[in-house]
Amino acid sequence: xxxxxxxxxxxxxxxxxxxxxxxxxxxxxxxxxxxxxxxxxxxxxxxxxxxxxxxxxxxxxxxxxxxxxxxxxxxxxxxxxxxxxxxxxxxxxxxxxxxxxxxxxxxxxxxxxxxxxxxxxxxxxxxxxxxxxxxxxxxxxxxxxxxxxxxxxxxxxxxxxxxxxxxxxxxxxxx
Numbered sequence: 128x129x130x131x132x133x134x135x136x137x138x139x140x141x142x143x144x145x146x147x148x149x150x151x152x153x154x155x156x157x158x159x160x161x162x163x164x165x166x167x168x169x170x171x172x173x174x175x176x177x178x179x180x181x182x183x184x185x186x187x188x189x190x191x192x193x194x195x196x197x198x199x200x201x202x203x204x205x206x207x208x209x210x211x212x213x214x215x216x217x218x219x220x221x222x223x224x225x226x227x228x229x230x231x232x233x234x235x236x237x238x239x240x241x242x243x244x245x246x247x248x249x250x251x252x253x254x255x256x257x258x259x260x261x262x263x264x265x266x267x268x269x270x271x272x273x274x275x276x277x278x279x280x281x282x283x284x285x286x287x288x289x290x291x292x293x294x295x296x297x298x299x300x301x302x
Contacts, residue, residue, distance in 0.1 A: 150289070157232060171269065188209060189262035191208060215242045218240050225238055
């Protein structure tokens with residue numbers, strides 16, 4: 128009985144190794160994805176500030192105290208919670224004060240602002256006095272869905288790299 132077969136021949140092992148090295152780089156270097164991840168993070172932060180925390184994992188930010196609310200209404204009428212000068216919101220949405228640190232397998236995005244850290248923890252619950260018993264209003268509060276959106280941006284970039292990768296040093300022929 129005659130067999131029907133085909134043969135695959137790798138013709139240039141050096142080129143194959145180089146091709147797999149390119150693929151390895153795609154798996155170990157996400158640098159090309161970071162600008163898109165950063166842009167998505169800033170979008171999430173714009174939604175967080177617009178919703179006064181409502182779109183974040185911790186939910187809507189605590190109301191202002193009556194005393195501070197009255198003061199803020201005189202100084203900045205109509206300004207939303209966590210927006211007095213706008214510096215904090217700007218710094219967490221890509222404006223002045225934004226910071227990023229990037230490596231091929233690492234990304235850190237944040238802001239240089241004394242106000243953000245103060246509001247990340249509930250000082251009233253701990254009996255603290257820094258500053259004046261400030262309630263928690265976390266300015267980075269990613270839901271599971273938002274975290275998955277950030278990862279999806281990375282994975283799309285990775286999939287694009289793999290899709291364009293080609294092993295072109297082989298021949299398939301009937302035996």
